[in-house]
Amino acid sequence: xxxxxxxxxxxxxxxxxxxxxxxxxxxxxxxxxxxxxxxxxxxxxxxxxxxxxxxxxxxxxxxxxxxxxxxxxxxxxxxxxxxxxxxxxxxxxxxxxxxxxxxxxxxxxxxxxxxxxxxxxxxxxxxxxxxxxxxxxxxxxxxxxxxxxxxxxxxxxxxxxxxxxxxxxxxxxxxxxxxxxxxxxxxxxxxxxxxxxxxxxxxxxxxxxxxxxxxxxxxxxxxxxxxxxxxxxxxxxxxxxxxxxxxxxxxxxxxxxxxxxxxxxxxxxxxxxxxxxxxxxxxxxxxxxxxxxxxxxxxxxxxxxxxxxxxxxxxxxxxxxxxxxxxxxxxxxxxxxxxxxxxxxxxxxxxxxxxxxxxxxxxxxxxxxxxxxxxxxxxxxxxxxxxxxxxxxxxxxxxxxxxxxxxxxxxxxxxxxxxxxxxxxxxxxxxxxxxx
Amino acid sequence: xxxxxxxxxxxxxxxxxxxxxxxxxxxxxxxxxxxxxxxxxxxxxxxxxxxxxxxxxxxxxxxxxxxxxxxxxxxxxxxxxxxxxxxxxxxx
Numbered sequence: 001x002x003x004x005x006x007x008x009x010x011x012x013x014x015x016x017x018x019x020x021x022x023x024x025x026x027x028x029x030x031x032x033x034x035x036x037x038x039x040x041x042x043x044x045x046x047x048x049x050x051x052x053x054x055x056x057x058x059x060x061x062x063x064x065x066x067x068x069x070x071x072x073x074x075x076x077x078x079x080x081x082x083x084x085x086x087x088x089x090x091x092x093x094x095x096x097x098x099x100x101x102x103x104x105x106x107x108x109x110x111x112x113x114x115x116x117x118x119x120x121x122x123x124x125x126x127x128x129x130x131x132x133x134x135x136x137x138x139x140x141x142x143x144x145x146x147x148x149x150x151x152x153x154x155x156x157x158x159x160x161x162x163x164x165x166x167x168x169x170x171x172x173x174x175x176x177x178x179x180x181x182x183x184x185x186x187x188x189x190x191x192x193x194x195x196x197x198x199x200x201x202x203x204x205x206x207x208x209x210x211x212x213x214x215x216x217x218x219x220x221x222x223x224x225x226x227x228x229x230x231x232x233x234x235x236x237x238x239x240x241x242x243x244x245x246x247x248x249x250x251x252x253x254x255x256x257x258x259x260x261x262x263x264x265x266x267x268x269x270x271x272x273x274x275x276x277x278x279x280x281x282x283x284x285x286x287x288x289x290x291x292x293x294x295x296x297x298x299x300x301x302x303x304x305x306x307x308x309x310x311x312x313x314x315x316x317x318x319x320x321x322x323x324x325x326x327x328x329x330x331x332x333x334x335x336x337x338x339x340x341x342x343x344x345x346x347x348x349x350x351x352x353x354x355x356x357x358x359x360x361x362x363x364x365x366x367x368x369x370x371x372x373x374x375x376x377x378x379x380x381x382x383x384x385x386x387x388x389x390x391x392x393x394x395x396x397x398x399x400x401x402x403x404x405x406x407x408x409x410x411x412x413x414x415x416x417x418x419x420x421x422x423x424x425x426x427x428x429x430x431x432x433x434x435x436x
Numbered sequence: 437x438x439x440x441x442x443x444x445x446x447x448x449x450x451x452x453x454x455x456x457x458x459x460x461x462x463x464x465x466x467x468x469x470x471x472x473x474x475x476x477x478x479x480x481x482x483x484x485x486x487x488x489x490x491x492x493x494x495x496x497x498x499x500x501x502x503x504x505x506x507x508x509x510x511x512x513x514x515x516x517x518x519x520x521x522x523x524x525x526x527x528x
Contacts, residue, residue: 244483245482245486248487252489255490269461275492288526289510
């Protein structure tokens with residue numbers, strides 16, 4: 001915008017020069033006054049589309065009013081672009097008006113040259129016009145100037161119409177249109193005035209700058225409004241997220257026994273601990289389930305079933321056979337009549353060996369204990385080869401483990417004796433056991 | 437934003453808990469969940485982790501119930517001495 005204004009300054013200076021040159025004309029005041037009126041009308045017309053700036057253009061000098069108006073206008077927010085245009089226009093408008101005033105002041109003593117006055121008017125009109133529609137082509141400007149000057153000249157009846165027709169060329173060569181009557185005095189006055197005006201201009205430009213800064217601030221404000229809106233949306237989604245988390249947290253809290261912690265961190269701590277203990281408990285119980293059938297040599301092959309089935313195959317009870325027997329076992333008569341027939345094996349032995357290394361210790365002990373039982377069962381079994389079949393991997397397993405046996409046994413015994421009173425997850429067993 | 441944070445901090449009571457700590461705990465929790473363990477931590481929201489934790493705890497509880505039932509039935513059929521031994525083993 002400043003760039004533009006600076007661009008336009010020399011033009012006005014040219015105008016100045018021009019008005020100096022034509023200031024000797026005696027009949028000037030009337031004409032210029034008329035021209036001004038008309039120009040004002042024109043300005044009104046032109047500016048009417050843009051709203052309230054019109055008022056300002058008739059107020060002429062005051063720049064503060066337009067800023068107020070414009071700023072109040074700007075509160076519509078979404079018209080920033082328009083505002084900028086208006087702002088620009090205001091800065092543009094100010095000069096022509098100023099200029100015409102200046103001319104009027106200057107031209108009081110001067111008379112004759114109608115054409116120059118017309119030219120000034122035309123010039124001003126073109127300036128105003130260009131300010132309103134900056135993209136307007138020069139030709140249209142010229143034609144506009146011509147029209148207005150012709151109108152003026154028609155009203156005037158003066159003979160300068162032809163000259164006015166070429167006003168653009170005249171203004172393009174400002175100095176040479178007419179001779180001046182008071183060449184010596186005027187330049188000095190004009191210089192002074194011009195200086196004053198330049199100062200004025202500077203002041204105005206500062207004003208405009210301030211205004212533009214204001215505008216920028218306001219646009220910044222609107223962007224910050226946008227930003228705050230985005231932040232609001234973000235806040236909303238954040239709040240929703242937190243609400244969801246809190247909801248889940250509450251659900252979790254209900255699942256955790258004896259958790260009356262109100263703050264999140266200890267709640268989560270508690271949840272973690274509880275989860276760990278639950279996992280351990282399930283593991284232990286599944287181990288225990290695996291341990292019971294281990295006492296019976298015939299079903300040792302189903303240990304994997306117990307061990308691995310701990311996850312999902314929970315529905316399997318003693319009297320609820322889940323799976324059909326695989327071929328090996330189907331063909332064999334099982335040595336133990338109690339549990340083996342009811343338990344369907346799911347996994348072959350190797351899979352068990354691979355997947356469940358954890359229960360080793362306890363199983364070793366369990367295996368260790370029922371050793372005589374195993375033998376007795378084996379003796380009872382009429383179907384020896386099959387039993388040997390079953391026993392084979394088992395004994396392999398035992399043999400493997402027996403090297404560590406003393407230590408392991410000691411450990412487990414010590415644990416069994418020491419850990420009894422300190423159990424936290426124990427209560428389930430006695431209850432269930434007593435009930436069953 | 438900051439006011440929100442301070443508010444949430446106020447909610448959390450006397451202990452000074454930052455959001456980082458919560459995130460840390462949540463990721464710890466996530467490591468305990470078999471379903472989410474293998475996922476990358478930044479892809480799972482806290483709400484999801486908590487939801488999965490709830491599900492997992494329910495599953496574990498049901499599993500534990502079933503297991504204890506089975507165990508009791510098993511132990512009921514076995515020798516009392518052995519049952520006592522196993523029970524003592526399970527108590528650890």
